[in-house]
Amino acid sequence: MNQHSPQPDAHERVIELRLPSKLGYERVAMDMASSVARRMGFAPERIDSLKTAISEAVTNAIEHGNEYDAAVKVVVLLTARDDELIVSVADQGRKPLDQKCMVTTPSIEEALQRDDKGGWGIWLIRELMDEVEFTTAPSGGNQIRMVIHLE
């Protein structure tokens, strides 16, 4: 091995997807993640959780981070390792991710009183994935990095 140019981990496979910021394209990310996770040996109920989490992350990026501008892309990276699948979803950061939703648990009692009954997406991701991190993407936008472990 040449020490000066780091080789990719032999047990790591990276797949990149660039999606137009238009609602509906999150389905393509769901299908891709589902396909990869199935081949890695994840149980069906874990794949369902992954599909929900990735759809919420991509939808959030389309709606808020990229404000439905189909010309800019949502970048989804899937990194498959022997024992885990890492999914990162990055946008252009036109709107920053709501800080509050990264830590709070929404309540249906409150939602019933409000006009806006939404705000469940990021919480669902936090509940369904094994690890979730909110960072800044290389593009300067929002990035959600989530990990699901192969048991």
Next chain:
Amino acid sequence: MMLEDELTVSTRERDGVAIIDLVGDVTTFAEEKINSAYREVTRRNARHILLNFRQNDYINSAGIAILIGIVTEVNRHQQKLAVSGLSPHFQKIFRMVGLAQYAEIYSDEEKALESFRQ
């Protein structure tokens, strides 16, 4: 390429229960269809309403927000709401969100109708 609207909504009545069949995906594009089906059965004085899901591979947080809106209306009109036909994954999500406190979850239509009879 079909990426957006993949939901068919229809209404029928069985044993005095207004059944709203939701076949397909429940996302932001479902809002008008679901709300108008609800308004239609309410106009016909439905007291018991069953949301009967089928082939729902994809229900997202926008879809959940629409259903919370239905719960608000159901409470306001003092109706009774139940849901049936959800996959185990979406049954879990409905429980996590708290929708199960406002709409009993049944595995299928028959079990839901039985509960309304009691």
